[in-house]
Amino acid sequence: MGQAREAVLVTEARPLDETGPRIVYANEAFEAMTGYREGEVLGRTPRVLQGPETEEAVLGSLRAALEAGERWQGETVNYRTDGTPYVVQWNVAPVTGERGEIQHWVSVQRDITEEREREEQLRRQKGLLEQTQRLAGAWEVDVETGEMSWSDKVYEIHEVELGTDVSVEEGIEFYAPEARPKVREAFEKCAEEGKPYDLELPIITAKGNRRWVRTVGAPSETSDGEVTKVAGAFQDLTPRKEAEEELRRSREQLSMAVEGSNVGTWNWDLETDEVIFNRRWAEMLGYSREELDFDFSTWEALVHPEDLPCALQMLETYIEGDAGTYDPEIRMRTKSGGWKWIQTIGRVVERDEEGAVTRAAGIHLDIDERKRAEAELQRSRERYRSLFEDSSSAILVHDLEGRI
Secondary structure (H helix, E strand, O other): OOOOOOEEEEEEOOOOOOOOOOEEEEOHHHHHHHOOOHHHHOOOOHHHHOOOOOOHHHHHHHHHHHHOOOOEEEEEEEEOOOOOEEEEEEEEEEEEOOOOOEEEEEEEEEEOHHHHHHHHHHHHHHHHHHHHHHHOEEEEEEOOOOOEEEOHHHHHHHOOOOOOOOOHHHHHHOEOOOOHHHHHHHHHHHHHHOOOEEEEEEEEOOOOOEEEEEEEEEEEEEEOOEEEEEEEEEEEOHHHHHHHHHHHHHHHHHHHHHHHOOOEEEEEEOOOOEEEEOHHHHHOOOOOHHHOOOOHHHHHHHEOOOOHHHHHHHHHHHHOOOOOOEOOEEEEEOOOOOEEEEEEEEEEEEEOOOOOEEEEEEEEEEOHHHHHHHHHHHHHHHHHHHHHHHOOOOOOOOOOOOOO
8 A cells, every 4th residue: 555656544443423533544645645744644533634625515425434334435625734725536445354343444545636627627618619609610520530520600611512521631721731730730739638729720712712710629528538529619700801901901001101291190098108109200309219208208298388288288178078179289399409390180099998088199290380481471460560550651562563
């Protein structure tokens, strides 16, 4: 018993009351499993291993078997010497004397914590898989025989005639060449190690059409810790992928248009106060992007003190939904220390589930020349007005053709 791979515990035959019989032997495997040295448990009862999660119903069943002099098997939660719980499965058998009287009880114990955790993980995976399969096609592979079955939806996605026999390798061959190694590795790890997978990959259908699919796989049956069946779901993602690609192209075209038009852009995350500026945003003020911190406080620090309160008030009014636009004209400090007129135009682009604004984005336009020209025109008008109002002579203004 000392060299046994499983934990062995031997107790006296009695008493069989609440305290239980005392331990008279524990092997090295028991010491390794529980952390208790043999000397620490000799003379004590197995109650030393029990704790809050140990099931009283299981202990009651054990006590009834001992009182009847019968063999018993069960499992519950025990505790190691450091207080950590583990799931134990144990068998108890009587050791009898020459006259048939019970002299000792022998208990063979095994830590099955990992086994139960794998079973629980498999249960969760199967539940998730069933939910996914209700929304898509389903497939299953018998790992031992290599047989594979598809639902009607999977046949439809592959553009294969219903009922056609398809092997695992033939199924993998439907994937685009660049995707085959990835799905093959994922399936093999699932079958050999029980690792689930969830991939989005392109396939080439039987009719030569390229489609994007989501393939999900997980162990569906096990035997003695080995995966015997793998099941999964199969979903056509082509419409979503095409929409994403169209969005990507649109963004790329917009980015090129923005860069080509010398427009500065900003993107503000209201939850973190991070603001992403593009290269032109910084260059308008004489900076490089690397010289600026991507934070809302950077913008605040650069806005002219006389313009900042109004700009912030307009922003708050817009964010709260009390204004239809946000487009203030403000002065911003350049790297050289001067001031440049900028018009910032923004809009809300993202809200959370409760409708609160979480992201806003917009552009910066360099309107410095226009504002300076407007200021010069205003000064000219004021000079002429002053000249006319202060003169005591009659003044007549006409054009080059003599029209008044």
